[in-house]
Amino acid sequence: QVQVVESGGGLVQAGGSLRLSCTASTRASGRPFSTFTMGWFRQAPGKEREFVASILTTGTRTGYADSVKGRFTISRDNAKNTVSLQMNNLKPEDTAVYYCNAKYGSTWSTNWGQGTRVTVSS
Numbered sequence: 001q002v003q004v005v006e007s008g009g010g011l012v013q014a015g016g017s018l019r020l021s022c023t024a025s026t027r028a029s030g031r032p033f034s035t036f037t038m039g040w041f042r043q044a045p046g047k048e049r050e051f052v053a054s055i056l057t058t059g060t061r062t063g064y065a066d067s068v069k070g071r072f073t074i075s076r077d078n079a080k081n082t083v084s085l086q087m088n089n090l091k092p093e094d095t096a097v098y099y100c101n102a103k104y105g106s107t108w109s110t111n112w113g114q115g116t117r118v119t120v121s122s
Contacts, residue, residue, distance in 0.1 A: 022100030
């Protein structure tokens, strides 16, 4: 199991930027943070949770949802057990609760954190 704590959300005007952070504890899993693919997901009001971005173990490969490509950048620091999401040119449709998650193998963890709320005003 991986425990995560997200932070950095807030209220921002359209066109603005926010940087989300996630600190992960992998102690219970018995594996180091660097062995997990990390990802960000979001859930907008009345909608299902959706994938936003992911980053492989060494940070050499990333993936993004089409809706955020070119605006969001995911990064990680394996020495600090953290993963970040830099969000630029935010749009009202980016309003959601953002969640961090970890994947070992092919399955994302079912253990979600509390998330961090992002609200983008028009």
